[in-house]
Amino acid sequence: MIIHMAPGATPDETQRVIDRIMRDYALRCETIVSDTTVIGVKGVTSIVDEARISELPGVDRVIRITVKYKDASRAFHGEDTIINVGGVPIGGQHLTIFGGPCAIETEAQALASARLAKDAGVDILRAFVDKSRTSPYDYRGLALDRGLEIARAMKDETGLPIVSELIDLRHLDAFLSAGVDIIQIGARSAQYSPLLEELSRIDVPVVLKHGFGNDMSEWLCAAAYIMSGLDREGRTVGRGNKNVILCYRGIKSFESETRFAADVSMIPLVRQRSHLPLLADPSHSSGDKKLVERVTYGFVAAGANGVEFDIHSNPAEALCDGKQAVGGGEAGRIVRFAREIHSMLTGVGYETGTAFPVAAK
Numbered sequence: 001m002i003i004h005m006a007p008g009a010t011p012d013e014t015q016r017v018i019d020r021i022m023r024d025y026a027l028r029c030e031t032i033v034s035d036t037t038v039i040g041v042k043g044v045t046s047i048v049d050e051a052r053i054s055e056l057p058g059v060d061r062v063i064r065i066t067v068k069y070k071d072a073s074r075a076f077h078g079e080d081t082i083i084n085v086g087g088v089p090i091g092g093q094h095l096t097i098f099g100g101p102c103a104i105e106t107e108a109q110a111l112a113s114a115r116l117a118k119d120a121g122v123d124i125l126r127a128f129v130d131k132s133r134t135s136p137y138d139y140r141g142l143a144l145d146r147g148l149e150i151a152r153a154m155k156d157e158t159g160l161p162i163v164s165e166l167i168d169l170r171h172l173d174a175f176l177s178a179g180v181d182i183i184q185i186g187a188r189s190a191q192y193s194p195l196l197e198e199l200s201r202i203d204v205p206v207v208l209k210h211g212f213g214n215d216m217s218e219w220l221c222a223a224a225y226i227m228s229g230l231d232r233e234g235r236t237v238g239r240g241n242k243n244v245i246l247c248y249r250g251i252k253s254f255e256s257e258t259r260f261a262a263d264v265s266m267i268p269l270v271r272q273r274s275h276l277p278l279l280a281d282p283s284h285s286s287g288d289k290k291l292v293e294r295v296t297y298g299f300v301a302a303g304a305n306g307v308e309f310d311i312h313s314n315p316a317e318a319l320c321d322g323k324q325a326v327g328g329g330e331a332g333r334i335v336r337f338a339r340e341i342h343s344m345l346t347g348v349g350y351e352t353g354t355a356f357p358v359a360a361k
């Protein structure tokens with residue numbers, strides 16, 4: 001539920017509304033002040049008597065949000081969320097490039113790939129220790145301690161913040177102690193609520209992949225699990241983790257020539273429906289290094305706040321996903337052109353019907 005205060009409503013009037021909601025319904029409020037004041041009410045808002053709140057002094061209107069992914073919804077939070085990771089902004093008008101090897105295999109491979117990624121101009125480095133693979137016979141990563149040691153070395157060597165996929169709740173503390181800056185939740189875990197709930201108790205940024213069998217609402221509901229801080233009874237038990245970054249990677253379809261079907265129209269749609277930063281993954285969606293470059297440009301032109309793609313020092317010998325990884329030279333070109341496309345389109349709205357002039361070059 002959101003309560004719009006009238007233009008000119010006083011801080012006292014706003015406070016009275018918040019006090020009333022908290023006293024009568026034990027619900028939490030968040031206030032956003034821009035031209036006018038907007039109060040977001042969280043929890044089981046069906047118990048709120050809308051008419052009584054509408055009558056309070058200073059209230060302009062009360063709107064019930066019907067989407068199920070409230071915290072992730074733009075209706076609940078109008079401004080773009082911008083997340084800062086070690087000085088790197090993600091979201092809003094920024095384009096943030098995530099890249100690096102699909103998996104850590106050896107120290108030499110990980111460090112060589114990390115250097116290539118850094119030289120290519122990526123902002124956030126992939127340092128993946130745990131891999132959730134479809135077949136148990138595929139490469140699933142090194143032993144946890146060794147993998148994290150190498151992840152740390154990748155971070156120290158490049159000075160870049162690192163992102164790593166968490167598939168096991170028991171590994172969370174070790175990830176954080178090793179200096180992992182961003183936790184990624186992979187497509188296979190995208191709706192696993194115990195993992196999502198655990199991440200709501202910390203404020204470390206989370207990249208949430210789109211589950212390959214989920215629609216948009218299910219994906220954004222998964223984000224809301226991390227963000228809401230509500231327990232099963234709808235009680236507020238924590239602040240929730242607001243630092244969620246979405247990452248689109250397509251869904252399963254009958255097309256066998258690409259790995260997953262990535263619908264480029266999802267990019268402006270999700271930007272309209274959610275305030276969260278939105279990345280897209282051209283490697284895991286296309287599954288083919290020959291497609292990664294152009295798919296990247298498509299995502300960026302469509303309004304993604306960044307991309308995450310696989311960069312490997314020797315893709316032909318990679319133990320994991322070498323087919324979709326690009327080498328250093330190509331990665332550098334992708335980053336350069338992606339930034340050019342992004343700057344050319346700065347100021348072009350992602351909402352249908354808004355026509356901002358293209359910035360003159």
Ligand code: PEP
Pocket residue numbers: 102128132185186187188209249281284
């Ligand atoms: C990955 O990013 O390494 C990965 C496994 O992606 P996804 O979860 O989208 O399959």
Ligand code: MN
Pocket residue numbers: 102284320321
């Ligand atoms: Mn992969």
